[in-house]
Amino acid sequence: MIPEFLHEKGQHCESSSLRDMFEFYGFPMSEAMAFGLDGTMGFGFFDFLDSSDGDNSPNYPIFIGGKQDTITPKSLACRILGINLEKQAFTSADKAWEESKSLLLQNTPLMLQVDLGYLDYMQEDIEIKEFHFGGHIITLKGYDESKSIAYVGDSDFEGFQEVSIGQLKNARSSEHGPNFMQPHNVHYWMTPRPDGKRPPFNAGLKLAIQKVVNHMLRPSMSSNGLQGLQNFSESILEWKEKLSITIKKPFYDEEISLARITFDFIYGEIEEWGTGGACFRNLYKLFLEELVNNQNLKEDPHGWDASEINILQESLPLIEQSAMEWTEFANCLKLAADKYKDECLNKVNLYELSKKVKKIHKVEEELFTNLLKIKI
16 A cells, blocks of 8 residues: 555546645646646547448447547656656566556556446446546555455545455456447556656646647647548548438346437546546646646746747637537537437437537637747
8 A cells, every 4th residue: 555645636647636736746736737737628529320330330430539549658758757658568467467566566557448337336327337447547556455456546426435456457358339438458658767857837837738730730649639520520521321210238138329429428528537627628727727827837947938828828718618519519409319319310400510619629629729829
């Protein structure tokens, strides 16, 4: 057990885990700051309805993501703080657990990738019990082998949760879902750089913002950034042809319309599933607000000048509008699915839904073009 390692409930599993780890290593900050500092906000759109692999379509019909990246050893936040982020993956759940224990005994807390469907403390929720998602990140504080219990920090809960070691092994080695969503017994740990070198923090903040800007304005894939957002808006006009079928409900034995499943999934991807709401735009808004109110931005040789602070202030109404538009769009889908059930596709105006996403595109293009003016 590592008594000095603390956990707070958060909005997003990755950024809240990073925040907990950073505090342990002497860098206390808000979750929004940890999220913004890593520069992972973005957009991605993947239409599995077009995939020839039928296994993907029922579980993940359309993926909408408000992030451009997951936790990796190249974490920008870690580099800015002078921390090395290490990653290991294992083919054996038992080997993974032994290696995790070894690090804990060296007073090194861990981040684990898990399938939340196997977590004991989630099992009270029948929906979660039957649902598998292997991209969830939790922290590991310690264990008690006499009770076969591990102590983990989860963004959905205050304090540390008890989970059986056997179930934790299952959660880490799950093979549910597509390969890229499987945990592969991955764990992460941090070590401060021995030489203590790190870039000036205020300069690092500019790097983090420009990483997001580059992703949105100059994405490496057409499914990402503003281009991905444009693709998503156009794909909505094809829903009448793509979603007018009935399928077996994922994890259940009942039939349900594909449109209803898709509407519920997109709502969850935007509002509920660890995004902080509004496709991560709420978290990024808090990050930008924190920068505007941070007097330290102006106080060192690498501080921000008045014009750069003004750019942030000009950007706040735009990110706020973007967040509002995302939530409004998601609520339209949720209302239709809840009220009209399997008839939801016939009760929405696809042209108007597409227009809503195009409006988001316009707002975010203005937002990130404005933030582009902040020079590194």
